[in-house]
Amino acid sequence: MKKITLLFTFFLCLTQFSCKEDMLVTTDPTRIGTDLFYKNETQFQQALNGVYGLLQTITNSAYIFQEFNTDNTTLDFNPLDRGGAAGWEAFEFSTVNQGNGEIANMWNLYYSAIYNANYTLEKMGGSTLDAATKAPIEGQLKFLRAYFYFHLVQYFGDVILVTSTLQNPNQAFDLVRSPQADVWKQIEKDLTEAVAALPATYPAAQLGRATKGAALGLLGKVYLTQKKYTEAVTTLKQVTGYSLNALYADNFNPAKKNGPESIFEVQYQGGNDLGEWSTFAYTFAPRLSGAAVTGFANTTPGGRNIPTNDMIAAYETGDLRKDVSLKTSYTLNGTVVPIPYVIKFTYPHTITGRTDNNWPVLRYADVLLMMAEAINEQSGPTTEALGYLNQVRKRAGLKDLAITDKAAFKTAVLQERRVELAFENHRWFDLKRTMTPAELATFLNAKGAKEKAKPTVDRGGIAFNALDYVYSDFEVFFPVPAPQILINNKLTQNAGYQ
Template identity: 80%
Template sequence: MKKITVIGALLLCMTQFSCKDDFLVTTDPTRIGTDLFYKNETQFQQALSGVYGQLQQITSSAYIFQEFPSDNTTLDFNPLDRGGAAGWEAFEFSTVNQGNGEISNIWNLYYSALYNVNYTLEKLATSSLDAGVKGPIEGQLKFLRAYFYFHLVQYFGDVVLVTSTLANPNQAFDLVRSPQADVWAQIEKDLKEAVALLPATYPAAQVGRITKGAALGILGKVYLTQKKYTDAVSTLKEILPLGYSLNPAYADNFNPARKNGPESLLEIQYQGGNDLGEWSNFAYVFAPRLSAGAITGFANTAPAGRNIPTNDLIAAYETGDLRKDVSLKTSYTLNGTVVQMPYIIKYTYPHTITGRTDNNWPVLRYADVLLMLAESINEATGPSAEAFDYLNQVRKRAGLAPKTGLDKVALRDAIMKERRVELAFENQRWFDLRRTKTPAELAAFMNAYGAKEKAKPTVDRGGIAFNAQDYVFTENEYYLPIPAPQILINAKLTQNPGY
């Protein structure tokens, strides 16, 4: 995929302007210009689908930024190939710097998607579409803008806040980072407007699109992240009468045959088994690198060995927790030999074409809503029967005894532990750690985890010692650095401290 910087993404609007030089005025007969597009519902739905496609791209690598940095996962270390050490591996070992290519990639992906959201919203505002058609499209676009900025503000802190396209491409060089408070305010505004515009359900042909429930759930999480606990409680409770429920079996949330079930508020849609380019491949990315087809089911494949469950996470499961065997395994058998190596099983299901799985990615489940409610109530007013009930609904499905009689601190810890195992490998852990700890607390926590991993690595390192900087987490790493190319392009952007 062609890389597009923030300014590059914004400069795409240059194609909308006429040029004075005649030799530049050309029409590509294979393309529909913007003056001819955005004319009817079908075209707006196509534009919206394009942004959903970008959401797929963002989600496909999100584990690098939302699981790897945490204590949940590590990597199947390859002593013969250190090519990823300065890129994706750096998120596991806390050695990220401003030149990291993965950071540039996500920055470009998010801002390219945001440009498309803003441009489509502007075209939608001046369109003649019926309000009943326009409203849901607008709601989905505003949700997506909020969702993208929800990630960006947690990754980087102050970020470039752009909610419209530029009248002149030169204006891109004047963009600066907006204070977090402004970004959070825009996120809340977009989500509130999305809630008002989105339907609770869609016709069968549109199942999987963003709903009112999804907007309420992410808004509740936005409030929770900002420690606006009363707002979180009231918002999350609006979800309760919308008809969601826990699946009877935990595994139903990840089975491709049961996509978009009663527990799903939002999952990123993928489709395997064809040549349409919509497939996922998480099973291949997460399987141990030397497992060949033992896990994926297709021989002569080379899994990536990323997102390996840590010893620390495996130990967090209580005896009898039904979720453990659905989420991970601790060994596999290859050519009759048992290999001791943990791996994620949650996204591994039979499929028909090598590397093209049919698994969706869960973004928001009803179990998450229940646990957020328990947490918000506990933080707002302390332990209560209601808070325990929400927590214990999740525990009951997992086959575990209910929690009772805990004080506020103990209940807080119990909820966080429950979130860790319930939502393991769903890209929730890193953001949970960040929002519940100060930078100093997070640094202490991650350094303690790193010391354990160094003392007893989850994965054999083939005789390669840890680097002196591995698992040395400093307070400034609470935020990622702004990508170095962005600062080279626009000198008005500032770098986060410590990088």
Template identity: 85%
Template sequence: MKNKLLIGTLLLCLGQFSCSDDLLVTTDPTRIGTDLFYKNETQFLQALNGVYGQLQNITSAAYIFQEFPSDNTTLDFNPLDRGGAAGWEAFEFSTVNQGNGEIANVWNLYYSALYNTNYTLEKLAGSTLDAAVKAPIEGQLKFLRAYFYFHLVQYFGDVVLVTSTLDKPDKAFELVRSPQADVWAQIEKDLKEAVPLLPTSFPASQLGRVTKGAALGLLGKVYLTQKKYSDAVTTLKQITGYSLNAVYSDNFNPARKNGPESLFEIQYQGGNDLGEWSTFAYVFAPRLSAGAVTGFANTTPGGRNIPTNDMIAAYEPGDLRKDASLKTSYTLNGTVVPIPYVIKFTYPHTITGRTDNNWPVLRYADVLLMLAEAINEQSGPTAEAYGLVNQVRTRAGLKALDGLDKAAFKAAVLRERRVELAFENHRWFDLKRTMTPAELTAFMNAHGAREKAKPTVDRGGIAFNALDYVYSDYEYFFPIPAPQILINNKLTQNAGYQ
């Protein structure tokens, strides 16, 4: 993403508060103050690009919070280095606590992005930009704010809801968590306001920006998550102009970015020194695979997001998506190593560690499956609902579904979502959306028991901890980071983490 402008939280003093001390009234000739910025379309687009840029950091670690907690993925266990045990590994083993560093990081990433979003929206509202120029910028920012809160409310439940910047620093210590209902209402409001402001498409030079279709897609998902099925159906049926790629893997091929199936994807660019590259292939490759997976030797892949035995078994015989999504082994120095790995984001690239893969957020296949689910919840498995899900299955080389009752159709759609959207950060939210906390607890403990009995990856003789894969219903939400409660004692902790 070109012209990325990261407007950091240090603007708190520069942009919001009066700093009267003469020692602070200095001018850095290499920086532009906020009083001189936000004056024209170019500058607002730079500020908007800054928020898009923050999406990259959020997305690069999202698998930790949206795939690891589920039954989709595990890790290539390293018995010689347990440094990640208290951090990212805890999300796989259901041992997350309020002191977890990844929890603190994700909270900070989202609220930093929200600050910049709110600040830019405020400046935009007071600007003299032409309404036709202002509208799509406002629409994109409101979509992004809704997207951030869509994650936060599902991660943490009640969260701090802020839609404006603060005029005094002391007010930050008065913030409290808002009820989930209020957060969902704000998400809906932002998206409904964004839809009419956004174009159906942007010029080729601006591919990847949020469009009307993306806002409708997220709004439909918001309604589905809240079980507002009628609203979900009405909204999702407004999405037009998209189609399934003929070849499933084209959704992930860097040479076919932002294709006909893409409603929204996070933009990355490899092969240069611009700092916009992705690294998913390296993070997801088995840790001792060296260059066998990535193509570059003398590297140490992350061994994260490893497909579980359960995930591998979820594919029906003949499903064309399996070979485009994962491999069950790699070959190094002539030896076959039986460790599975995600291949969706593994493509040839020119510079070590700098891949060109975008990350899909909303695809038309997702829309079809959401719509089929919502129709079934309203009316049972109608011909229309079958037609939607069978479009996805036909591309995968599978026979059409037929003859199911409402419950069986719902289960079939959830299974279809699992394999169609595998490793794209949908599974955890899908499980939470379709199960009560008690049901999810039983489901995850059953998965954990299978993983303990037959680990996907050999653990090198290291036994499981007694608390590993022991899931409790309070883990339906993550804990509020301990540092945030230390900073602001008005914030409460989620039950179970006390």
């Protein structure tokens, strides 16, 4: 199996444990102390795998913050269980507040991952490993740290920026949010250093690790997000050695992981008891579909990330990607149930709840569309920009576009990104990048009006709340979790959530 062996559980067990009594210092023999660890390449690789393990955990719920809160998806409403109304459902209905538990958990996960990356980088600085051994490990850690901050700065705006561990707990109470500009600067620094340190490829046994291409692709996206179009084009053109899969579906087929189009994907492994499986097929299947979708009876699918009517209508006639990405109904006991669902990550598997699907983070199609967008912002819809856009459309079975207007081309690229990258956690950041906060609020209010007028999924007679689908421009950022502000009163809350 081509994958990273993730040792997250092992990494979390690293600790210092000692006690002192009557001048006698003893060490718990069941634990590995940090003074004994971080001594050789194997141990540093294990620590690095621990950070990859947290990436897995972060990705498991990322759809809530990057896809679910957009016009792409909604939920299979459960009128008998309103337990999620204050948590994950709030992202669909725009009722998120600072007490939302999903945001609190997400914040903690990201900063745990950042801490682990920082700690391992510090230990590497004092190690005796040779430079050639250190470089790819440090490069991967910096790539991952940049990736985490790339999300955080877009989720929250100003965030706590830490690149080293604290010397004592009291220092945590002095942490404040750093300006976005400083966070972006650190992300660029980490990725630039990662590009210099990372190899272009790895041996087959290490496929899935961050490469030079992954660092360049993410750096190009960072520049694009900041509207640094010249830097974006220059950087993205260096992402070489990749190509589009002939078949769109091959990007999601577990039997064809880490293929020619894959620049970076989060690794999962099902079919065993190693604890590295993915469960997206179950999370995204309609609530009552059971074996009709997952293939296994006696399961309780999540009914989350349900494609909206608007998303279904976004595909052009003849677009080969539609049938790979979603279905508009399922059949249960001979009855057709008109609830759509995502099928990109639904493939046969051998053990209930343990799927083998990786999660795509960066694909070459994404790079092509980013280059088209950046060139258009610089020079309008040039032949080169149109060429990148039409490469992606050709694979989808669609005719070439011939657009001469800059604004129309921008709209076409955003539309192409929507259907090409559907349900892969790109939509929220794409909308934020291409709209002002006021424009985004207007756009999402219109989306809400559509859902209220014609819900994608029947609500079982439950009326919408008056606050559902009411968006304000301040919601371009999420609230800082209330527990963090209670712990550290030097942290400020984002405007609009006080």
